[in-house]
Amino acid sequence: MHLSFWWVYLSFFLYQVSQFRQGRDYDWGQALVHGGSQLAFTMLIAYLNYFIFLPRWLAHKNFSRYLLEFLIPFIFLITVRVHVQRYLVDGYTYREGFFYSPFFTVQVAAVTLFIVIFVGMLRFAKDWFELDAKKKEVENEKLTAELNFLKAQINPHFLFNTLNNLYYLAYTQSPNTTEVIEKLSQMMRYMIYDSNHEKVPLSKEIAYMENYISLERLRLNDEIPINFKIEGNPQEVLVVPLIFITFLENAFKHGVSNNNPNAWINIFIQINCRQCVYRVENSKLSNTQLVTGNKSGIGLQNLKRRLELSYPNQYKLQINDQPDRYEVALNLTLA
Incomplete structure (x- = not known):
């Protein structure tokens, strides 16, 4: 010039x-x-x-x-x-x-x-x-540091829940203990290596969720229906890692933790062009509050903040808390 x-x-x-x-x-x-x-x-x-x-x-x-x-x-x-x-x-x-x-x-x-x-x-x-x-560089560095901190908070929370499951299976001398350890190993590899990427194929996130469901099934009544439905091709879509697990954990923790025969969980993921819809519905145990408790509240706040940082003006989160059921719908606009 x-x-x-x-x-x-x-x-x-x-x-x-x-x-x-x-x-x-x-x-x-x-x-x-x-x-x-x-x-x-x-x-x-x-x-x-x-x-x-x-x-x-x-x-x-x-x-x-x-x-x-x-x-x-x-x-x-x-x-x-x-x-x-x-x-x-x-x-x-x-x-x-x-x-x-x-x-x-x-x-x-x-x-x-x-x-x-x-x-x-x-x-x-x-x-x-x-x-x-x-200024933008400093803001990006700050956002990156905050995202890393939020992701770091997920790991201890998950390990705490999983170790509780392992303790229960070991205490009851369940033959599935080694299977749980193998599932945990696969999940830890995803959390340690893949979650360091900014985005991962949705197929990897789904594999992580399926391992988590398999792990949870080991301590639950086989008659409890857990339905996981996927529409679209998850390999063609990239998402922020560990963005879906919070609602899945809450569903198991508050919806089926007592082996209630009337308990149920429905998980639905739909991929359509640049839109990804993630929906979790679960039965709700009596006198249970999913988001007001301290541990669950921290997980939900963590998730909302990660969505704000990773998908600014590109997501819609709806929560429907009914006396007998809890529903969450997350709609992501993908780049």
Whole structure:
């Protein structure tokens, strides 16, 4: 942008000189020397202000000091420039006496000041864009750190629940204990490695959920219906990892934890173009509050914050808490 501006400035000067030669013989070599000297002085003043005086003003916020520091070299360089131009154009000026009139000095100062202000505005624009870029970078780093913190909170919560299950199976000497350990190993691999990615294929998230359901089934009555339905191709969709597990955990914890024969859970995932619908419905044990308890509330708050950070203005969360059932519907708009 700077090079383009100065090229336009020099071209305009040469055009102006050619128009006002009034039919006299015109030496383009002299015109280029004249224009080059004018350009050099103007650039010197403009960039002294750009690189030295403006940064000092922005650092100290003292306009009086800035004005004094700028005006002294400005007046000096304008005076030198006027005398240099008088020397260069003497004998071939396109208007008799013009370069020796006070108006010429005023004109040079005004034009130069205008250019200095314009170049200064470029400095302000550059600083603003750099500051805005740094601000966005800091915000992104903050969001990344917060997301990592929120994901880190999921791991202990999950391990706590799973270790409780392992303890129960080991205590009852269940032959399924080794199967639980294998499922847990697969889930931990997903949590440790895949969850570090910004997004993962939905198929991996579903595999994680299926392992979780299999693990939970080991401690439940086989007659409890747990329906998991998927529509669409989950391999073609990317989602934030561990975004679906919170509602699934709540469904098992508060809907079927006592092996109630009337308990049930329905899980539904639908993928349609750029939309992903995730719905969990479960029976609700009497006198159970899913989201007001401390542990469940933390999990739900964690999930909402992750959705706000990962899917800003791209998700819709609906919760329907009835006396005998609990329903959650999450609609994601995928990039």
